[in-house]
Structure formats: C-alpha cells, structure tokens
Amino acid sequence: MASTKHTLRTPLSRVRGLGSARSGTSHFWHQRLTAVANVPLALAFIAIVVCATGSGYEEALALVRSPLVAILLLLFILSAAYHMRLGMQVIIEDYVHSGAKVAAVIANTFFAVLVAAAAVFAVLKITFGGM
C-alpha cells in the first residue's frame, strides 16, 4: 500500500476506484452483465426465428405479439444493443487513433441507439398498434 505522501491522488480518489476517466470498471462490468443476459436471450431469439421460418404475415404477427415472445424480443434487443455498443467501442479504441476516434465512438452510440429504437418501436407497434 503506497503512502499518500508519495502520490498526488487523494485517499478519497483511491477509495472510490473510479480512475481518471471517472467510470472505473463499469465498461467491463456492463459488458459482462449484458453478456450473461445475452446467453439465454440469444437462445430464445434463435428459437423465435426458427418458429417464424416460412410463416405468413398473420402467423408472424401472432407470434411476435404473444406476450412471452414480445418480452423476450424486447429484452434481447435492449441487452444486445448495449452489448454491441460496448464491444464496438473497444474495437474502435484499439484501431482508430486519429481524431476520427471520437467521431467513431459517437457514431457507434448513435447506431446502437438507432437499432434498439427501431426494433423496439416495431415490436411495440406490432403488439399494441392494432394491426
């Protein structure tokens, strides 16, 4: 344990453990949290897609708007979108070092939010839109 006499960091800063970026290990933790959630949700998603294979319009509507399927799809969309945003940010930070890095990280967040918003909107419209 280093003495506080030899560091410019305050004891409060060290005890909080948030580092210079003020976020600590939250990126890693959220990545793993969504990864754990994604295992059952992705398996459910595959099962739903298999059920929807070759189905007609009315059948597909009935499938997606059934409560269990709608809830599992919404959870998968949200968890996967957040997970892929975290993952792509790591890829960007590994390979992009110019000024484009900040733009790429911002675009990455926009893309993930757009994917999530569009998919959630579609599920909600199918479920509640009186189709």
Added chain:
Amino acid sequence: MAEANVPGTRPEDIRPLSPHLQIYRWTWTMAMSVAHRITGAALYVGSLLLVIWLLALASGPEAFETAQWFFGSFLGRLILFGYTWALLHHMLGGIRHFIWDVGLGFDAASRHTLARLTLIASAALTFLVWVIGYAVS
C-alpha cells in the same frame, strides 16, 4: 523485433515495437480470439437483419412478403446461416470468457481444448438449428 528507427528522432522515441500479428505462428487460442472479435463485428452489422424483419412486419403484408422472400432466397439463407454461426460462436466464445472470469481453464491444455470446443460446438449447434429450422418449415 521491429524498430521504430526514424533518423533524427530523440533516443526515447527509438524503442522496440511489439511484433505484428503475422509474425506469430497461428494457434487455436489466437484464431478463436480473432474469430470472437470478427463474429462480434459481424453481429453488429447483422443486428440490421432483425430491424429489417421487424420493421417489415410492422409495416404491413406487402413489406413483410418482400422481407420473407429475401430471407428465403439463396442469398438470404446464406446470410442467415452465417448470422446463426456468428451468434452461436460469439455466445460460446463469451462462455469461454466466463470460465476464465471465474479463474478456471488457464493452463495450456484447457486453453487449447476450450478454443477447439468453441469452434466444434458452434458448428454443431448451427447445423442443429438449421436441421430443426428445415424440419419445422
């Protein structure tokens, strides 16, 4: 080792760089690490497939029939097959990371086995899903 030997730079700038990827002999763990990142990036783009399908279904019968026609075509099936494998491979790669997260599987034999199992299981599960898919439809 590659050296950043640019003439005229300060001594502290002339330092050894880490070797590039192509210097190393390929190993299973290395290949599966790269595959994990590539499948992750592929799934990132592939998320648009779900968005397209759901928006088509939410838009009405005509849009949905067009989407179903595309996903049922040879190209559509090829893309979906790749997506299935990428999803399952990335999922199994993630489970491999969970095993490491709890402190297990770090010895050479376990690393090698886990890496090979990731590929074998993802291929087997993809095959299984598609057999079920064809049986259902």
